[in-house]
Amino acid sequence: MKGRVWKFGNDVDTDLIIPARYLNTTDPQELAAHCMEDADPGFAKVVQKGDILVAGKNFGCGSSREHAPIAIKAAGVSCVIAATFARIFYRNAVNIGLPILECPEAAAALQQGDVVEVDLSTGIIKNLSRPGEHQAAPFPPFMQEIIKAGGLINYVQERMKKRA
């Protein structure tokens, strides 16, 4: 996948990603319309399909609201790269099939507007705007299974079939 970089700082919390005042809906498109609103009010209007979100440490800290990765995914963001992720956000992103990569080097080096190519199978992040290539930590094998199944619900369906 290939996309333009949107750069954010450290400790981007779930209230910044999708403020609670919009959580009286579960519609992904409605949520996407307010994605990152309190961090960058113009973001949702100008973000393009395939764009990549890059942030510092502890991305997605705070609430367990799955609306956060849902909003990011529905806004068209193809991948989130951060130095580190908060635990619940990381799990939620995997569960709904939003690709995320932990890579402190890429998080530090990539700049707003850079065009970046990401290979999810190898974890290689390549900067097409300037010289630079980074290696993200691969998913643990167990999580790869969930991703391979197409998210957690599909994975559970497979498990339930085996039980029956």
Add this chain to the structure above:
Amino acid sequence: MSMTITEKILAAHAGEERVEPGELVNCRLDLTLANDITAPVAIKEFARLGLDRVFDPERVVLVPDHFTPNKDIKSAEQCRLIREFAREFGITNYFEVGRMGIEHCLLPEQGLVLPGDLVIGADSHTCTYGALGAFATGVGSTDLAAGMALGECWFKVPESMKFIYHGRLQPWVGGKDLILYTIGDIGVDGARYRAMEFTGEAISSLSVEGRLTMCNMAIEAGAKNGIVPPDEKTVAYVEKRAKREYRLYDSDPDARYVEVREYDASSIEPQVAFPHLPENARPVSEAQGIEIDQVVIGSCTNGRIEDLRVAAKILAGKKVHQRLRVVIIPGTQEIYLQALREGLLEVFVEAGAAVSTPTCGPCLGGHMGILARGERALSTTNRNFVGRMGHPESEVYLAGPAVAAASAVAGCIVHPKEVAGDAN
């Protein structure tokens, strides 16, 4: 071989003799929880599985508490969805407005969470229940949907951090101050992916309520769970509430910790966390004089009877300062009734505070106390992120109920002793 309390509970629920930090385990669940924000997404995901039952209708808890009593038509629709789901699947622990409470005040109070339990909740503050010696952690809606279906969830066994609080607490210092101080020390990702185990003389002297407050905010340090090994206070708390068996676990003396931190609790002042992160905690003396527009006393962090008693003690016979408004929210119907019987509500109303039915409303900028542009609140809630309580250009300061009540009288942030003296 030695294990921590967190490792023991995970091992027991995975059917293993022992587990190691970093290991992935599949665990049996004692309880799953969701609210009016997270349940609708979970119900949608659950529907994709095409099942006609949940794993156990008595172990699925649904509490509409965030936007209730419904603040608008959309939130009413979300609650209707939960209500219909609860009826269709025979969920016994669905709590309707008027019989409910803020989920993390309600579940321990109703004896739904017990020592040794393994609980997941689609709410990040599910970690509150660690105060009873349970392993409890927040998850998203899809994890919750899978949990409701299977009665199981996978976990990475966390490394444990041990926090030892020595000494006796100063007057007006409570669990909220200890946890704010701790988050101030380690930062909002200081315990990321880890278990926070709270021990020491000051924890033994804390009430169960104070411990619930501490474990509640473990997530604000990024932790997977907070936990207090159960003691006689825990047993006294759960004994009158439990409707099923429970089990007390404790860490082995030689259990392994990735880090141990020791504090002299007797030197800790009441704390205030400055905007816009809970880690910006400072002694109240450094916040003295900051003017505020609104005080909120309540939430899953500090909406328990003990918190209301502290607030009432300070507000008794006094008036809320003219320049600000105060919203006080008992955490559950039972707490509301108790506060009524003890005369606390009368104290609040006479002081000029608004008293609300249980709701999470103001904590997350939902309703019942939204801030306008440029306004500043002092709140006993758990988060002070940008826009958390309303306008993105408003500010939230976090503190315990003593500082909040005293500041409500003073009109600016003060040490409680300045309003109420040293005797608490």
